[in-house]
Amino acid sequence: MSGAFSKSMARNIFFGGTAFFFFLFLALTFDTIQQYPKRDMRQNITPQVAAGKHIWETRNCVGCHTLMGEGAYFAPELANVVARLGSKEAVKAFIQSRPVEGIPGRRSMPQFNLTEEELDAIAAFLEHVNTINDANWPPNVQG
């Protein structure tokens, strides 16, 4: 921080540098959005899958679980849960069978009393997420 380097020079580098890197970020974002149709399997987002995402959100699943690694670390990863449990039916059965009062001494998922239609929707959503190209993550089926 010698005298030759003045505050106004520092300010100019700040504004110039920030603007440059923000525009670079916008350009990369634009390219990412262009590539998404090949990766996000949007052709499979049926009204049922969208309804499933709504269930995912309104039951605050992300408050315990991760989805593609994002969320809370209290309960298992769910982006690959259909693969891990073997089928959508197994996922539905698991959600349905949670005891209302929990399991003594252990972590337990709440009983959400989902209807058959809602169960189908959440399972369809989780199956959809399992097909997204996420650079081969997680490392194994355990999530």
Place this chain on the structure above:
Amino acid sequence: MQYKSQAVATPYFIAAIGLFAGQILFGIVLGLQYVLGDFLFPAIPFNIARMVHTNLLIVWLLFGFMGAAYYMIPEESETELFSPKLAIALFWIFLVAGALTIVGYLAVPYATLAQLTGNDLLATMGREFLEQPLPTKLGIVVVALAFLFNITMTVLKGRKTSISIVMLLGLWGLAVFFLFSFYNPANIVLDKFFWWWVVHLWVEGVWELILGAMLSFVLIKVTGVDREVIEKWLYVIVTMTLISGIIGTGHHFYWIGAPEYWQWWGSIFSALEPIPFFALTVFAFNMVNRRRREHPNKAAVLWALGTGVMSFLGAGVWGFLHTLAPVNYYTHGTQITAAHGHMAFYGAYVMVVLTMISYAMPILRGRAANSNKAQVLEMWSFWLMTVAMVFITLFLTAAGILQVWLQRVSESPLPFMVAQDQISLFYWLREGSGVVFLIGLLCYIASFFVRGEEKTA
């Protein structure tokens, strides 16, 4: 204090500390639920307690930032606040909205809350950290805009310092990027991508501008070092922050459906993110070493130095630990992330708000500094909370390393819950550290009530 209207900061700081206490209590609950899974179940399930824990953190830090702005900006601008009445009105609106939101989380099932608050009209809820009901989100926007109007008008009618400009940029950025919380497409990949425009561009972007401005303000006051020197440092630090941090957003895009090139952009630029934090540490120590006065508020100086060190460790070192894509492939979404999150938020944002409160509160209460007795207790609270946070981070890191090994690396990977059982010892140790943190926080609160011989302002 130099300007009467700075007094509006007082309720903001008090509310911040109160909500901080709530946040820590729920942290203790969460830590216990990690080891006693049925604790408070089904009354307060983990996801609800976590939402309260993280949302209280965000809200009390926002109270802290707003209080800091109301305290700093009149003094920087050398003029009274544009409208102290508006500031007080916004305080009550924000406090009531925040309290109602927390009550809503705890009193009704989340799905019911969503239904009652118009989530079917515009679905924005149920995404990590953005769980607030629609009315709360709209309230945040209204409060933020009215607050920014008040602060901006104050700067416009008075002296325009670099600290004010950086602070304003940070606060405006905070408001603008929050608008992405209203974008929630059915396509989860797009949802996740722009979710980070709020979360990352806040905490690894514009919030760091607020942090830099707040720390610079306090350092000018407690060291008496020339403003030109400090503001030059500030610009250099925030330049490095944004140059590394904006493209550094890429370190969140590795495994959520984005193209693989983000593994390169994210790794390279986020590897640079520790540099501004290191500079912040050097800056704080350098300024204190070159001080031209002995400020009677030793506690504030301690908090300022602590912010530099702990933000470098938490955000810089613990961030770098898992930011490179090949490492992150294994650590993503594990206790390593939790370890980093805890120390980074404490070291950067909690500590800078406490620095500001430590400096400003005595002045707002009519004295240059608290009594020696009160300061000693405050410094005890500094060490208790800081050391406890270091241990929380170390235990979570140990848990995370074991988790990665057991669940993802070993030849026979264990299911998530089996691995969790294996590492519960470290969750117990973390909970113990959490209790020490709470004791530190109680000392902190108590320090406001300790009397003794005080120096007048």
